[in-house]
Amino acid sequence: MPALVPTELTGTITWLGRVPHRDAPEIETVALTELALTFAGAKDEVHAGLTRPSCSRVVSQYRKGTEIRNVRQLSVVSAEELATIAAKLDLEAIDPAWMGASVVISGLPDFSHLPPSSRLQFEGGCTITVDMQNQPCQFPAKTIERARPGHGKGFKPAAEGLRGVTAWVEREGLLKIGAKVRLHVPSQRHWTGMA
Secondary structure (H helix, E strand, O other): OOOEEEEEEEEEEEEEEEOOOOOOOOOOOEEEOEEEEEOOEEOOOOOOOOEEEOOHHHOOOOOOOOEEEOOOOEEEEEHHHHHHHHHHOOOOOOOHHHHOOOEEEEOOOOHHHOOOOOEEEEOOOOEEEEEEEOOOOHHHHHHHHHHOOOOHHHHHHHHOOOOOEEEEEEEOEEEEOOOEEEEEEEOOOOOOOOO
């Protein structure tokens, strides 16, 4: 029996980008029309690599800076959830570049709550694995504040549960704007261990 179940849910890539460095206090993302992914992530992307130093996301497991497997190669967000965040911030739109996004997908419901280990399989076969929900952080807030003064401070509460997911490359390939993606989910029941 397969461990992953292909769903009928599909989406479309609406935006691609990469964060080239961490030198600025805000996120600076470069918009792209295509994104080549290797097992290490996207070339010349600050989050690329097979391993990475641990950060605040895993401080309960490791001292900050401990070398760990990089399951945070990509930041994937939902076009619909970006629109919800924009409305909460009283903005006409949220530029995905402000979020440090790698991929924006339209058409998949409740995107930020996709089950961990779900696969997003793109046209051509490139596949990424969802690690976990991405938590709102200060960097997009600073970028939004610089771009739209007075709106950045509300970002963290506005983006709670809507910040998308982090992911890593399971199968290499090329992503292009307009390409379709199909969701595959783990075939397991909901965990009741903490109920």
